[in-house]
Amino acid sequence: MAVNRKAACINRLCITPKELNSRIGEFGHYCPVCLALFHHLVDCSETADLTHAAEYKKFYYRLCGGNHLEIFLSNPDEFLAPCCPYNLPEPHLLPRKLTELQVKNKFPQQIELKGFCPVTYKDGNQRYESLVRGLMQYAVEYKEKLYLFETKEKQEKFMRTPELYCDQKLPCKVPPLDEPVPPTSLPTLGYLEQGVAEPVIKAMTAVGSLKPKYPFVSVKRSALVYVAFYLKAFNQKSTGCLRQKYKKKLASFEENCALITYLSSAMTGAYKPPGERPIDFDFKLNRFLALGAPGATDAL
Template sequence: MCITPKELQHQLGEFGYYCPVCLALDCHLMDCSETADLTHAAVYRRRYYKMCSKVHLAQFLTTPDQFVAPDCPHTLPQPHLLPRKLTEVELKNRFPQQVEMRGFCPVTYLDGKQRYEALVRGNMQYAVEYRERIYIFETKQKQDKFLRLPEIYWDQKLPNKVPPLCEPVPLTSLPTLGYLEQGVAVSVIKAMTAVGCLKPKYPFLSIQRSALLYVAYYLKAFNPKSTDYTRQKYKKKLAMFEENCALIPYLISAMQGNYRPPSERPIDFEFKLNRFLALGDGREKQ
């Protein structure tokens, strides 16, 4: 439309960045301010209007009078009655103001027919301010639904009995078994599964020590709290460990039967045999 953002701001229609078609047809407050482009914008009587979709743009262009004053069935609420999103920083700056409904998601609660099971805690990441009150929501979809229809969801009362507040429990406060279960159980199970599937036997080491070394390398290679450099380092060590373990079944298979002269042996036989013997001499470390 070849207009500057400043010109758009100064000549916006009475609905601002809200879609007039959504407001007229469904009484929905569809905020289009997050969309920078003007693909679904229209100019009418020297005023600019933004629509939320191509379909609504076509409807507006067909009969614009029914979507603007004085013929539009619904008017945009006053600015102080419009909901707006809050960032996590803005939410923290509002302390000590408390969130409404004790932090339960109002959309989930009402859509769940206000049953006890529908009392779900909201996420601070999805916060909205409406009528000087703060609400938090379970998901972004629930937040968007509240922004469209705040009048339906804002004024609800909680039942006398609500789910208890789940306070986070520090891992260090748990007993040893509980600490291991909550902190490393998943990683240990994955490592034990991997060693059970591979059944490694390192040259010149016992089966027990081979399994312990493999588990140790695996835990270090897939530790999510390690740096990427450390994980890559131990993934290479793990791969080398597996290659050395594979020497035993290879040599057993290659050395079966009668003696064969060097010219009839596999190409990599001498290399792998020397590598195997080097492990026994201690010249090659794990």
């Protein structure tokens, strides 16, 4: 701990978060050296450890790194009131990161700059090419206004110097919004192309390769049923149980289609007594004949 009014590092002194917050200094979790030397707001609250923290006159101070810790320890009064050149703004005037859910809960409040990243625009000399959309995951609230940023790095840059980027005006001409087009608003062919084209192509490829012919069912109906089973068996939006159910139906359908090829090759030539037939011949023949019974294929 600090002795003789000198600042000291408090790393590894087992200070609890509750104690830290109860004795935090006038700059809160912001680095006083960054504020004094560069007028930067550097929030250290996201760092859990106290490797770069100090005690001075019974108060705790957070520093952003080892270099600034050493600078603070050498002359703490230079960075504290009344000697510090800048005061920390009031809590409601500090920038605050928001989650996507918090941004959505702000509705109907509008995003500033129509959602364009203020840091990219400012650093790009406010050219048209520098108008880049920000992302909801990199949102900041500052002075009751909402801003979105292109990357986390640019979000952090705004957090350090928000006044540099907050008061900007967009030009009259801005890039068009990249709003997603609802598939249901498309014409029928466009809807099918965007919504089911890929699975349908896979199903058509599979049916074209297999060329199924179900016993006692036309070729056309055999192909349609196979495509229906295939689409349901590989529908990624269905539950796992439902997909598994139709994968079994698809496998059974393929086995029944294979009966025709098997029996046509096994039944060529002269009659063979039961003892000379293939082991599974009678089973497959009975299975084939059962599919020809009245009502056997009505479920297809």
